[in-house]
Amino acid sequence: MKQATLSQQWERTLVEEAKHDVEAFVQLYDAYLSRVYRYFLFRVGERQVAEDLTSTVFERVLAKLDAYRAERGSFASWVFGIARNALTDYFRRQWRERAISLEEVSDLASEEWMPERELLRRGRRRKLYACIASLPPREQEIIALKFGSGFTNRYIAELMGLSETNVGTILYRAVRKIRDKLIKEEAFDERER
Numbered sequence: 001m002k003q004a005t006l007s008q009q010w011e012r013t014l015v016e017e018a019k020h021d022v023e024a025f026v027q028l029y030d031a032y033l034s035r036v037y038r039y040f041l042f043r044v045g046e047r048q049v050a051e052d053l054t055s056t057v058f059e060r061v062l063a064k065l066d067a068y069r070a071e072r073g074s075f076a077s078w079v080f081g082i083a084r085n086a087l088t089d090y091f092r093r094q095w096r097e098r099a100i101s102l103e104e105v106s107d108l109a110s111e112e113w114m115p116e117r118e119l120l121r122r123g124r125r126r127k128l129y130a131c132i133a134s135l136p137p138r139e140q141e142i143i144a145l146k147f148g149s150g151f152t153n154r155y156i157a158e159l160m161g162l163s164e165t166n167v168g169t170i171l172y173r174a175v176r177k178i179r180d181k182l183i184k185e186e187a188f189d190e191r192e193r
Contacts (some may be wrong), residue, residue, distance in 0.1 A: 012070045019065050029058060032076065035149040036083050042148025043087055043140070045129040053090060057083045077159050080149075084141065127185060131178045139174040146171055 017024035036057055040050035060082050068078050132140055138160075145156045153171065157164040 008070075008074065011075050015065070015068060015070070015075055025062060025065070028061075028075070032079055033058070035151070036079065039080070039083060039144050039149040040087065042144045043132075044090070045125060049090070053083070053086050056086050060086070074158070076155075080145070080159055127182065128178070131181045131185075134181070135174055135177060139170055139177075142167060142170050143174055143178075 011028075014024050014028055018028050033054065037050055037054045040053040041047065044050055044053070057079065061079055064082075068075065072078075132143055135143070141160065142156055145151045145159065146153070151159070153167045154164045156162075157167045160167070162170075
């Protein structure tokens with residue numbers, strides 16, 4: 001039972017068992033852990049923060065498992081609803097701009113690494129995340145679910161209450177916006193040199 005989404009019937013049975021059996025909860029945890037983590041990593045761009053948010057989500061899932069109702073939607077929808085709420089809470093607590101932490105700088109002090117390249121790579125990644133963050137929330141969400149969690153357009157449509165075609169269109173337009181913005185920034189950076 002790797003990363004594949006659980007069948008709905010088995011998922012329902014497993015969720016009911018998880019309310020009373022830790023081993024069943026561990027199976028649910030294993031099924032969703034990497035997707036939730038990658039969703040957060042894609043949205044925040046920092047491993048430690050993504051790990052902390054993932055931990056928060058599964059603590060909430062465990063604490064509120066009795067409140068889950070299969071007739072209201074899939075377990076995945078419920079878990080990612082909790083994840084979206086945790087992300088919203090995180091962003092509300094953050095400052096507008098973040099300073100580079102000492103931990104990040106100490107990672108660059110390795111003899112095997114070339115700090116200049118690492119800084120450039122991180123800079124490009126920050127630009128990408130900044131471009132994604134500049135998109136409307138729905139587009140950010142779809143990009144994170146698609147590229148961060150690896151969900152199909154069909155599954156994203158189910159999670160977000162949209163048509164599969166609409167998800168594809170939004171995704172296509174969002175990726176073009178990001179690409180165009182990155183191209184403009186690169187051209188600006190070239191002129192500044």
